Amino acid sequence: MIARAEAVIPLGSQTFSKSRLQLPPGEAPLFLTHGDGGRVWDVDGNEYVDMVSGLLPVVLGYRDPEVDWAVRRQLDRGISFSLATELESDLAERLVRLVPSAEMVRFGKNGTDATSACIRLSRAFTGRDRIALCGYHGWQDWYVGATTRNRGIPQAVSELSHTVAYGDLEAVDRLMSQHRGEFACLIIEPTNIVDPPEGYLEALRQLVHRHGALLVFDEVITGFRWALGGAQAHFGVTPDLSAFGKAMANGLPISAVVGRADVMAEMEQIFFSSTFGGEAISLAGAIATVDKLERENVPEILWRKGAELMAETRAIVTRHGLDDTLGLVGSAPWAVLSYRDHVGGSAAAVKTLFLREMIAAGVLINASHNVSFAHNRADMARVLSAWEHAAGVLALEVARGDLDKRLHNGLIRPVFQVRPSA
Numbered sequence: 001m002i003a004r005a006e007a008v009i010p011l012g013s014q015t016f017s018k019s020r021l022q023l024p025p026g027e028a029p030l031f032l033t034h035g036d037g038g039r040v041w042d043v044d045g046n047e048y049v050d051m052v053s054g055l056l057p058v059v060l061g062y063r064d065p066e067v068d069w070a071v072r073r074q075l076d077r078g079i080s081f082s083l084a085t086e087l088e089s090d091l092a093e094r095l096v097r098l099v100p101s102a103e104m105v106r107f108g109k110n111g112t113d114a115t116s117a118c119i120r121l122s123r124a125f126t127g128r129d130r131i132a133l134c135g136y137h138g139w140q141d142w143y144v145g146a147t148t149r150n151r152g153i154p155q156a157v158s159e160l161s162h163t164v165a166y167g168d169l170e171a172v173d174r175l176m177s178q179h180r181g182e183f184a185c186l187i188i189e190p191t192n193i194v195d196p197p198e199g200y201l202e203a204l205r206q207l208v209h210r211h212g213a214l215l216v217f218d219e220v221i222t223g224f225r226w227a228l229g230g231a232q233a234h235f236g237v238t239p240d241l242s243a244f245g246k247a248m249a250n251g252l253p254i255s256a257v258v259g260r261a262d263v264m265a266e267m268e269q270i271f272f273s274s275t276f277g278g279e280a281i282s283l284a285g286a287i288a289t290v291d292k293l294e295r296e297n298v299p300e301i302l303w304r305k306g307a308e309l310m311a312e313t314r315a316i317v318t319r320h321g322l323d324d325t326l327g328l329v330g331s332a333p334w335a336v337l338s339y340r341d342h343v344g345g346s347a348a349a350v351k352t353l354f355l356r357e358m359i360a361a362g363v364l365i366n367a368s369h370n371v372s373f374a375h376n377r378a379d380m381a382r383v384l385s386a387w388e389h390a391a392g393v394l395a396l397e398v399a400r401g402d403l404d405k406r407l408h409n410g411l412i413r414p415v416f417q418v419r420p421s422a
Helices: 002-008 065-077 086-098 111-126 169-178 200-210 231-235 261-268 280-295 298-319 347-360 377-400
Strands: 032-036 039-042 047-050 104-108 130-134 161-163 183-188 214-219 241-244 255-259 326-331 334-339
Touching (some): 086 280, 111 130, 111 183, 298 334
Parallel strands (some): 130 161
């Protein structure tokens, strides 16, 4: 099937992180047929506990009854209309109520839509061109031009984007002082695999404002996972603009730009417009998702499930003597797998072998524990059993040495590094 797909689709997938590049070469499923709750099935009928969750959008689980009902009801009414629908205001009002930075709202279809709109708004509002970046923000030129995968990006565009390290206030101050009066904004994932140091986000907000720039939170991952109002609600720091997506609609394609009313008013002057921005199926699904997230207090449940899983897996790692080789970093709602070089094999070899064995044990996983509301005790038990198996195999194989040479199908390689090394 991969040969058929790659004959007409580069990489055979629409997404790098869902392609063969990010899975153990030749030893992992590449195509799925369906999902239910916290599980998925591949084209050969194999069942897996899904710890990828569609790269985090599937926050409630597959085939969630309330979301599916809302989608079916709207399907009977229509999908895309010739004018706006009331659904747009219904969802926008919910976001204004839940998200601290949301005074006004506009919708897109993916995270890059939202982050790119934040950049354009910031430039229009401030009359400045330079932007500072901290984290992963999508595929547009303004971001990818600052990465190592910048082929096809004009140098003039890349020169306006500056990457800063997470937690380094002095670096931000130096950068903005060096180009005084030229920065439109700093866009940052408020937390990722590193928790913010005490007072960091508030100090960052004050620093950026002192330089006349805007603070933008990329909450595409953290939104509706850390709290209903995102990481900004969890940490108590309100940015000027925010980008939301992923968990907002349990897998349906929708994102949101939210922010201060005076900044969002620039939407009437810039051009951010799309045929499918008000597509009704995704709006209806998002409303049902947000309502259930709030009614069931899903973020609190994700914190609890994730914390239990982190504690149990760390105990397994310690038991197998792998603390210096394998681990979990970040926060409970999104714990990221961490690999380090071992005398018996490189970090890439450790990752490749570990994921191979996890998948062989019935757990689909790539970069992180993406827990969902639907993951139940049986799912968690299988995940822990798979960890026990994979850690045991890994301990034996790194002890043998030369792991890189013995993985004959090759190693998983990153597309580019966007977050601090774990």
